Amino acid sequence: MHHEKSIVVSNLSFSYDQEQLFRQVSFSINEGEWFTIMGKSGSGKSTLLFLLSSLIDPKEGEIIVNGTNIACATRKELNNFRLNQIGIMFQDYSFLH
Ligand SMILES: Nc1ncnc2c1ncn2[C@@H]1O[C@H](COP(=O)(O)OP(=O)(O)O)[C@@H](O)[C@H]1O
Ligand SMILES: [Mg+2]
Incomplete structure (x- = not known):
């Protein structure tokens, strides 16, 4: 278990259908740290944020958040993760609180 807060992504691959959006990132x-994700429209920036937020699952690779x-997280752990450890402001939807 890591005590320092971090996001560690290893060999992450994802595709919605046949076309691979990223391979082994x-x-x-x-x-x-400030971390900026840059890329043209449609390159997969939002998809990467959805993966980091556990809203969608990788095809391959690992995402380790705070250890x-x-x-592999249980439903309870994911609830805690979404409630306490990650925040996301969607581009296309309203913010509900
Ligand atoms: N739910 C989905 N099903 C299938 N294809 C999708 C879906 N969401 C996004 N895409 C496609 O995946 C690619 C990356 O989209 P996205 O992550 O929204 O890019 P960005 O945020 O960089 O503009 C685009 O080609 C987009 O059309
Ligand atoms: Mg986007």
Whole structure:
């Protein structure tokens, strides 16, 4: 279990259908860092954020948030994760609180 807050992505691959959006992407973000995702429209920026938020599941690879592999988290752990550890402001939807 890591005590430092971090997001660690290893060999992440994702496609909605046949077309692969990303293949074997790896990076890590540590607490306090600003991390910018840049790319043209349709390149997969929103999809990457949905993956990091556990709203969709990777086809391949791992996403470890604060020491927990979110693909292996129980429903209770995911509820806690979504409630306390991640925030996302959607581009296309209203913010409800
Ligand atoms: N739910 C979906 N089903 C199928 N294809 C999708 C879906 N959402 C996005 N896409 C496609 O995946 C690609 C990446 O989309 P997106 O992550 O929204 O890109 P960005 O945020 O960088 O503009 C685009 O080609 C988009 O049309
Ligand atoms: Mg987008």
